C-alpha cells in the first residue's frame with residue numbers, strides 16, 4: 001500500500017454528531033432511540049480509526065467504508081441489542097448436556113412460571129390467614145405427595161430447595177456437621193465439573209473431612225473404626241461422573257444405614273442426579289433413585305433439579321423432617337434460596353410426576369425414544385438433504401450426561417455427514433452459525449447428528465442448516 005498521510009484519512013471521518021444528523025441515522029434514532037444509535041456510531045467510528053492507525057485503510061478503502069457506514073451501524077446495533085443467551089438445537093445426543101443448559105423444561109413448567117412471575121404471587125403469603133407465609137411450602141407439598149404415593153414409609157419426609165445441588169451439599173454439611181467431622185470414603189471424594197469438589201465444599205461448610213478406606217476399597221469397618229466423639233455425619237457421595245472397576249469394594253447402603261442407627265448419627269447421601277422414576281424402565285441400571293435411598297433409610301438425600309428430575313436448576317434436600325427443618329432455619333438458607341421462577345417450574349415438573357404424565361417431561365420423552373424411531377426421523381432428514389452431502393446412518397450411542405449415570409448409554413441411530421471439500425470441523429462450525437445454532441459431535445472427520453436430543457419439530461431445521469452449510473462449499 002502506498003504511503004498515505006494518516007492525518008488526512010482521519011480527517012475524512014465524520015464526528016459522531018455529524019453522522020447522527022444524516023437522514024439514515026435520524027430514521028434509526030426514531031425507532032431504536034438516540035442512546036443506542038449514538039453508542040453504535042461510536043463503536044463503528046472507533047473501529048475505523050483503529051483500521052487507519054494500523055495502516056489497513058487507504059484513501060479508497062476509507063471511501064468504501066464511509067459509504068457502508070450506515071449499514072455497519074445498523075449491524076452493530078442489531079448485535080448490541082440481541083440476546084447473548086440463545087436457544088440452540090442439541091444434536092449431540094447428550095441428554096443432560098451441562099454446557100447446553102441441562103434439562104429442557106416441560107411446557108407446563110414454562111406456563112406456570114410465566115403465570116406466577118408475570119404478576120404477583122403468594123410466594124411468601126398465606127392465603128388462608130392473610131399473613132406472611134413461607135416460600136418453601138410450595139415445593140414441599142408436592143414432594144410429600146409424590147414420595148408418599150410411592151410408599152407409605154416416607155410420609156415423614158420433608159424437602160427444601162436451594163439454588164443447586166452444590167448449595168444443597170454445602171447447606172447440609174454446614175447444618176449437620178459444622179465444627180465436627182464427616183466420614184467419607186476415599187473412593188467418593190469426587191469433583192463434579194470445574195469447581196465442585198467434596199473436600200473443598202467440606203472445608204467451606206466448616207466441617208472436617210475424615211477420609212476412610214482407599215480409592216478402590218472401603219469397608220463398613222473402616223467407617224466404624226473412624227467414628228469418634230467429634231463425628232457428626234456419615235456421608236455417601238454418588239460417583240456420578242466416573243466408575244471404579246476391578247478390585248473394588250464399597251459398603252452397601254443398608255450397611256451404612258444400620259451403622260448410622262447404631263451410632264446414632266445421621267447418614268446423608270449426595271445423589272447428584274436424583275432420578276424420581278425407575279431408570280431401569282429406559283434400560284439404565286445401577287443409578288440410585290431418590291426413593292431407593294430414602295426407603296433404605298438414608299436420613300437426607302441431596303440432588304439436582306435439572307438432571308434426571310428434568311426440571312429447573314435447583315438443589316433439593318429431602319429427608320427426615322427434623323433434620324430438614326434445621327436446614328430451613330440455618331442463616332445460610334437465606335443466601336442459597338431460590339426465586340419464584342424456580343418454585344413455579346419445579347412445582348409443575350413435580351406435578352407431572354404425581355400425575356404420572358412422564359411424556360410431559362422432555363428428557364423422559366427423549367430417553368424413552370427407541371433407536372428405530374430415531375432412525376426413521378434420521379431417514380426423513382436425510383431425504384431432504386442436498387446431493388452434495390454424503391450421508392450414512394450409523395448405529396451409535398446417546399449419553400445421559402450431566403453427571404448422571406456415567407456408564408449409562410442408550411442405543412441410537414446417528415446421521416454421519418461429510419461433504420467433499422469441507423472438513424468436518426468447518427461443517428460443524430457452519431452449523432453453529434445457523435439460526436438457531438445446531439450443535440453436533442465431530443468424530444473421524446465426520447459430523448455426527450443424534451436426533452434423540454432434537455425436538456421432532458426441529459428435524460427440518462437440521463436439514464435446512466445442513467443444506468445451507470454445504471451450499472457454498
Ligand SMILES: *Cc1c(COP(=O)(O)O)cnc(C)c1O
Pocket residue numbers: 164165166167192196237238239240241270271272273303304305314315402403404
Ligand atoms: C451434579 C452433581 C453435583 C452438583 O450439582 P449442581 O446441581 O450442578 O450444583 C454434586 N454432587 C454430585 C454427586 C453430582 O452428580
